[in-house]
Amino acid sequence: MSQEAIVMENLCKDFKVLNRHEGLKGSIRDLFSRDYKTISAVKDVTVTVNRGEIVGYLGPNGAGKSTTIKMMTGVLEPTSGKILVNGLVPYKDRTKNCENIGVVFGQRSQLWWSLPLIESFKLLRDLYMVPQKDYEEMIELYRSLVDIEPVLHKTVRQMSLGQRTLSDILAAFLHNPGIVFLDEPTIGLDVSMKSKIRDLILGLNREKKTTVILTTHDMGDVDALCKRIIIIDKGRRIYDNDIEHLKSYFGSYRTLRVRLDNKDEWEETLIDEKTTDVMTVITEYQKSHKVKDIQLQEISTEEVIKKLYEGGTK
Amino acid sequence: MTIRKYIALMRAGIMESLHFRLGTAVTLFANLIYLVLVYFLWKAVYASSGVDVVNGMTFNDTMIYLILATALFNFLEMFVVWDMSRSIQSGKIILDLLKPMSFRTYTFWSYSGSHVAQFVLAFIPTFIVVMIVTKGAIPMGLNLLWFLISVVFALVVNFSIEILVATICLYTESTWGVNIVKETIVLVLSGASIPLAFFPDSIRTVISWLPFRAIYDIPLQVLLEKGGSDTWLGLAKMYGMQLGWCVILYIAGILFWNHAVKRITVNGG
Numbered sequence: 001m002s003q004e005a006i007v008m009e010n011l012c013k014d015f016k017v018l019n020r021h022e023g024l025k026g027s028i029r030d031l032f033s034r035d036y037k038t039i040s041a042v043k044d045v046t047v048t049v050n051r052g053e054i055v056g057y058l059g060p061n062g063a064g065k066s067t068t069i070k071m072m073t074g075v076l077e078p079t080s081g082k083i084l085v086n087g088l089v090p091y092k093d094r095t096k097n098c099e100n101i102g103v104v105f106g107q108r109s110q111l112w113w114s115l116p117l118i119e120s121f122k123l124l125r126d127l128y129m130v131p132q133k134d135y136e137e138m139i140e141l142y143r144s145l146v147d148i149e150p151v152l153h154k155t156v157r158q159m160s161l162g163q164r165t166l167s168d169i170l171a172a173f174l175h176n177p178g179i180v181f182l183d184e185p186t187i188g189l190d191v192s193m194k195s196k197i198r199d200l201i202l203g204l205n206r207e208k209k210t211t212v213i214l215t216t217h218d219m220g221d222v223d224a225l226c227k228r229i230i231i232i233d234k235g236r237r238i239y240d241n242d243i244e245h246l247k248s249y250f251g252s253y254r255t256l257r258v259r260l261d262n263k264d265e266w267e268e269t270l271i272d273e274k275t276t277d278v279m280t281v282i283t284e285y286q287k288s289h290k291v292k293d294i295q296l297q298e299i300s301t302e303e304v305i306k307k308l309y310e311g312g313t314k
Numbered sequence: 315m316t317i318r319k320y321i322a323l324m325r326a327g328i329m330e331s332l333h334f335r336l337g338t339a340v341t342l343f344a345n346l347i348y349l350v351l352v353y354f355l356w357k358a359v360y361a362s363s364g365v366d367v368v369n370g371m372t373f374n375d376t377m378i379y380l381i382l383a384t385a386l387f388n389f390l391e392m393f394v395v396w397d398m399s400r401s402i403q404s405g406k407i408i409l410d411l412l413k414p415m416s417f418r419t420y421t422f423w424s425y426s427g428s429h430v431a432q433f434v435l436a437f438i439p440t441f442i443v444v445m446i447v448t449k450g451a452i453p454m455g456l457n458l459l460w461f462l463i464s465v466v467f468a469l470v471v472n473f474s475i476e477i478l479v480a481t482i483c484l485y486t487e488s489t490w491g492v493n494i495v496k497e498t499i500v501l502v503l504s505g506a507s508i509p510l511a512f513f514p515d516s517i518r519t520v521i522s523w524l525p526f527r528a529i530y531d532i533p534l535q536v537l538l539e540k541g542g543s544d545t546w547l548g549l550a551k552m553y554g555m556q557l558g559w560c561v562i563l564y565i566a567g568i569l570f571w572n573h574a575v576k577r578i579t580v581n582g583g
Contacts, residue, residue: 126321
């Protein structure tokens with residue numbers, strides 16, 4: 001088996017959409033209109049993901065994340081470029097590709113609504129032709145990672161959103177796929193459930209060496225799970241590197257917070273360490289004030305991402 | 315063995331339909347009301363005609379035919395079109411497309427469980443009631459076995475029509491109208507609401523070559539040993555008709571569906 005789980009080279013996807021006109025007259029005109037315009041959802045994306053990686057796939061709404069995921073799962077056919085998932089061309093071998101991937105869409109469930117979870121598991125076991133032994137091992141692994149007893153015999157419609165998401169993630173990993181796509185898995189969950197789900201994903205990735213592609217808008221997920229992130233905006237890849245690098249993407253910013261004299265409030269200064277030294281600033285403060293307390297803060301992932309989305313490339 | 319996948323889907327389908335046991339009771343009740351209506355309607359038809367036998371069918375024949383047709387309808391009824399349009403709108407269809415088998419196979423076997431459950435819960439009780447009320451007007455012999463085989467064909471034909479219509483809906487992006495047209499055509503031309511014997515000769519000739527007859531009329535003829543199905547040749551003709559349409563609709567469905575999926579994968583959902 002090759003080292004790469006996913007290879008995408010110069011991947012592009014265009015959509016043809018009808019130019020809609022305004023008003024009733026416009027709507028009638030649209031009935032006969034052949035006036036299409038082409039929208040490029042994904043432009044020239046080149047990404048390689050190795051086996052066992054957890055990659056955060058980020059981008060603002062409408063950046064082309066879902067389109068890329070759909071191409072990787074084989075639901076969409078790329079307009080041009082090369083794509084290989086587990087060595088297969090997904091849109092040509094969709095059924096075969098599906099055997100080796102798992103998906104979780106935070107908003108929808110693939111489980112059987114009116115059946116207890118255990119029945120959904122058994123059904124998926126048979127659908128993916130998982131040998132009984134592997135299946136039992138997987139359930140054992142689940143037991144060791146999370147407390148599944150309370151949900152195992154509950155029907156899916158009686159579950160809370162958190163339990164349902166948890167179940168959906170377990171279901172996606174059940175046939176031990178090479179790659180699992182998680183699309184906003186923690187959306188709408190409370191803090192403790194979020195951390196439970198993050199631990200679960202980490203645990204499964206560690207035990208089964210599953211490649212995980214995670215799209216999310218929650219930077220907490222990214223910080224907790226991903227070593228590497230890929231950011232796309234307007235269909236283009238704008239960042240692909242370690243999460244550590246991201247923090248220095250706009251220069252090495254740090255926030256210095258000082259409490260001066262006898263005042264209670266903090267004074268904040270944003271320092272670019274490439275141009276100024278933190279020590280100089282502190283000395284500067286000391287010249288005119290008595291410094292009571294000092295804090296130094298790293299810039300958060302969320303702030304960098306926000307800057308990236310808003311400012312585009314530097 | 316691949317069969318394991320299909321059995322698992324069927325099993326889940328049975329369990330799911332048993333889960334909604336109240337729904338089954340409501341269906342039976344609705345049938346009762348419908349049948350009372352049918353009873354008085356045809357009683358009036360026979361009374362006004364002034365003869366006992368209309369188009370070769372007595373009042374009893376007609377009633378048995380229609381009651382069984384209704385029972386068969388409950389059991390063959392599918393909601394592929396509705397379900398599909400709903401799952402397209404909600405985007406859930408992507409999860410069905412990502413199952414490790416073709417969408418068509420997946421859908422067929424997902425529904426198969428509810429067919430089995432409905433057959434036991436709706437058709438068999440109705441059949442028994444008809445037997446008791448008519449004191450054994452339905453012949454009991456090999457025809458029961460032939461009937462079962464013919465019902466399986468009917469199921470496949472019905473499913474193929476559903477999938478074809480569902481595929482049309484992918485293009486039209488509206489479901490309601492197309493589906494109502496389909497339902498009406500199927501109900502009228504298949505013999506589910508009026509026995510085919512009541513149509514004028516010329517129309518009947520046309521209908522007899524259409525696929526809709528294969529869904530309700532043929533299984534019922536086989537069960538009641540009518541229309542020549544009590545001879546080997548007649549039976550073979552009916553099976554041939556069903557099988558022929560199975561193959562034609564299957565191929566048409568696959569070609570059409572592949573074309574539609576191509577369109578989706580090229581142009582997005």
